[in-house]
Amino acid sequence: MEMFEYTFMINALMAGSIIAVLASMFGMFVVVKRYAMLSDTLAHVSLLGVAIGFLLNISTIYSAIIVALGVSLVIEYIRNYKAVYSDSILAIFLSSSLALAIVIVSVSNSFNSSLFDYLFGSIVAVSREDIVSILLFAALSLIFMGNNYQKMLLISFDEDLAYSSGIRVRFLNIMFVSLVAIMIGLSIKIIGALLIGALMIIPVSAAILFKQGFFITWVIALSMAVFSVITGLTLSFYVALPSGATIVLLTLILFCLSYLYKKLI
Amino acid sequence: MVELKNVSYKTILCDISLSIDEGDYVAIIGPNGGGKSTLLKLILKRLKKDKGDISLFSTPQEHFKAYNKIGYVAQNSVQIDTNFPATVEEIILTGLAYKRSFFTKITNNELQYMQHLMHTFDILEIKNRPIGDLSGGQRQRVMITRALLNQPKLLILDEPNAGIDEESQKRFYTLLNTLNKIEQLTIVFVTHDLGRLKEDVNKVFHINKVLC
Numbered sequence: 001m002e003m004f005e006y007t008f009m010i011n012a013l014m015a016g017s018i019i020a021v022l023a024s025m026f027g028m029f030v031v032v033k034r035y036a037m038l039s040d041t042l043a044h045v046s047l048l049g050v051a052i053g054f055l056l057n058i059s060t061i062y063s064a065i066i067v068a069l070g071v072s073l074v075i076e077y078i079r080n081y082k083a084v085y086s087d088s089i090l091a092i093f094l095s096s097s098l099a100l101a102i103v104i105v106s107v108s109n110s111f112n113s114s115l116f117d118y119l120f121g122s123i124v125a126v127s128r129e130d131i132v133s134i135l136l137f138a139a140l141s142l143i144f145m146g147n148n149y150q151k152m153l154l155i156s157f158d159e160d161l162a163y164s165s166g167i168r169v170r171f172l173n174i175m176f177v178s179l180v181a182i183m184i185g186l187s188i189k190i191i192g193a194l195l196i197g198a199l200m201i202i203p204v205s206a207a208i209l210f211k212q213g214f215f216i217t218w219v220i221a222l223s224m225a226v227f228s229v230i231t232g233l234t235l236s237f238y239v240a241l242p243s244g245a246t247i248v249l250l251t252l253i254l255f256c257l258s259y260l261y262k263k264l265i
Numbered sequence: 266m267v268e269l270k271n272v273s274y275k276t277i278l279c280d281i282s283l284s285i286d287e288g289d290y291v292a293i294i295g296p297n298g299g300g301k302s303t304l305l306k307l308i309l310k311r312l313k314k315d316k317g318d319i320s321l322f323s324t325p326q327e328h329f330k331a332y333n334k335i336g337y338v339a340q341n342s343v344q345i346d347t348n349f350p351a352t353v354e355e356i357i358l359t360g361l362a363y364k365r366s367f368f369t370k371i372t373n374n375e376l377q378y379m380q381h382l383m384h385t386f387d388i389l390e391i392k393n394r395p396i397g398d399l400s401g402g403q404r405q406r407v408m409i410t411r412a413l414l415n416q417p418k419l420l421i422l423d424e425p426n427a428g429i430d431e432e433s434q435k436r437f438y439t440l441l442n443t444l445n446k447i448e449q450l451t452i453v454f455v456t457h458d459l460g461r462l463k464e465d466v467n468k469v470f471h472i473n474k475v476l477c
Contacts, residue, residue, distance in 0.1 A: 032349060143367070150362035157349060157356065161339055164309045166332030166363050211395045213352035 003237045012123040012190065012233050012243070015131050018138045019187045020199065020225035025145055026180050027200035027225075028218045031208070032156045037087055038075075038177065040197035041094040042184045045071045047193045048101040049185065050118045055108045060118070061130070065185030071097065072181035076174050121192030121244030123233055134186055141179050148172055153214055192244035199225060202251040206258040224254045266419060266451055267308060272317030277303050281317070283470055285453060287418070290445045292462050293455045295472040301455045302340060304472055305423050309337065322418070333363055336412030338405075340423040340455075345404065347397035353407050354392040357383070360414035375414070382410045386440065402433030409437075413444075420444070421453045438465065 003009040030038055049067030053060035071093055078089050105115065117125055145152065155162040155169055162169050187196050207220035232247030267285040272278060277300040285291050295301050306312040308319065310326060319326040322334060357379060361371060383389040386406040391399065396407065405425055412420060422441075426434050442465045444450045454462060459469065 028350075032346075147366045150359055150365040153351065153355065154359040154362045157345075157351065157359065158339065160311065161337065161359075162362070163311055164332065164335070164337040164339075165360075166330065208348060208350045211398070212350060213355050213393070213395070214350050215355070217350040 003234065008124045008126065009233070009237055011126040011128065011131055013230060015126045015134050015190055016229040016233055017226050018134050019190060020229040021222055022138055022141055022183050023187070023196070023200045024203050024218060024221040024225040025141070026183060027204040028214070028221060029152055029156050029176065030180065031201060031204045035086065036201050037090040038180065039184065039200040041090040042068050042072060042181050043188060043193040043196045044094045045097040046185045046188050047118060048097040050115065050188070051101040051104040054115065055104050061185065061189065064188060065182050068181035068185045069178055072177040073174065076177045080170060118188050119192055119194050120242055121190050121195060123190065123236060123243040125189045130189065137182060137186060141183070144175065144179065152176065191247065195244040195248045198248040198251060202248070202255050203228070206255040209258045209262045224251060228254065266322060268320045270318045272307060272319060273315045274303055274307055274312060275315065285451065287451055288449050289451050289468055290466045291453045291468045291470065292459055292466040293453060293470045293472060294459050295457065297457055299473045301472050302423055305421060305455060309335070333415050334418045336415060336417035336420040338408045338412050338422045338425045345396065349397055351396050352393050353388060353396055353399070356396050356407060357411045357414060360411040378416070379414055382413055386410050402430060405433065405437065419451045419453065423455045424457070426456070438462065441465070
């Protein structure tokens with residue numbers, strides 16, 4: 001196939017597929033914990049990190065990861081304090097980080113096409129170094145989630161039950177939101193800050209409609225996410241469509257088909 | 266096994282002292298909002314007492330780590346999220362979550378014990394069904410199986426009969442009585458109505474914050 005003759009397409013397919021695996025894995029727990037807005041909030045926070053990166057003229061990926069990681073820990077701390085509703089905390093951080101990003105961008109006069117790429121993703125933006133970073137992070141994430149799968153499942157099912165079983169719920173929640181923050185920081189270059197949340201949430205929501213067990217649901221969500229990424233990137237190459245938006249629209253089509261299947265069967 | 270000495274929490278519990286011994290079948294009764302669930306949360310360290318001493322298995326609560334010795338069925342265990350994507354077997358296996366990792370897989374003995382429990386509680390045939398598709402009585406039996414999988418020494422049930430039909434309740438009481446009398450399991454049952462339970466228990470504690 002013609003697209004495999006281009007290194008940037010091979011890089012995008014590799015990075016996109018790994019991100020799809022991670023997004024569906026983290027998305028499973030985010031969705032069942034009724035914490036779906038977390039992904040969107042951290043994506044907007046990452047954008048603030050990108051703006052800071054532009055302002056300070058440092059690596060935007062690392063600045064996005066550091067800011068998202070820092071804010072994710074603050075969110076988890078406030079959530080645990082239980083003085084503010086979880087969704088309100090997320091809404092506060094989502095709007096304020098976006099506002100701050102816009103102020104920084106306008107003050108530093110750094111609104112350019114690069115920032116646009118971070119909003120909607122760009123397949124040509126993936127370098128070999130990005131793939132190495134994503135691969136290393138994926139390996140760490142899979143080890144963490146594999147090691148704590150049962151505990152995370154119980155926390156998602158009933159946090160009180162997890163506490164009373166002697167599980168370190170707070171530590172695992174902090175680790176979890178940190179990993180989600182890093183994944184979003186790493187992904188916004190390819191999928192886009194405005195679209196990464198959808199890749200985490202829509203395939204999982206579609207998979208849940210099939211009423212299977214937790215692991216099988218994840219496998220279904222993962223298949224949908226990987227299919228959407230590969231098909232979306234292929235379409236964006238041959239039909240000249242924006243990659244991130246095409247991927248998200250494909251996940252939406254899969255969600256609609258799953259919903260119809262559920263209604264008809 | 267469980268000892269509370271002059272335990273107080275806000276204005277809900279004042280100077281509570283009680284002792285639960287091995288093999289006891291205890292009912293904690295009292296009106297709704299009387300502090301029964303608060304008492305359990307203090308024992309399970311979900312709330313921090315204002316004063317007094319709590320010891321579990323002869324260890325001061327501050328140093329107690331072996332929560333695997335305690336099986337717990339929460340008050341809202343029947344009213345779960347019906348869309349939660351997990352099978353009965355997956356939920357039961359979370360009973361071993363505290364010790365599961367890459368390096369500690371489930372053993373054959375644990376699997377056999379799980380089969381035995383599922384058979385005892387008549388849920389073996391529904392082990393692959395989504396937890397959200399079960400009736401209240403079935404969910405209750407799943408949650409108690411989960412709590413027992415770890416072979417605890419103490420089973421704590423916080424109003425587990427809420428929303429359960431009469432027939433399932435009768436069956437549930439019979440099973441608990443067998444666990445206490447035959448398996449020597451210590452049971453703490455929280456309820457606002459002693460009802461049929463009074464024939465089985467050997468201790469009753471009445472908790473009412475009005476007395477505070």
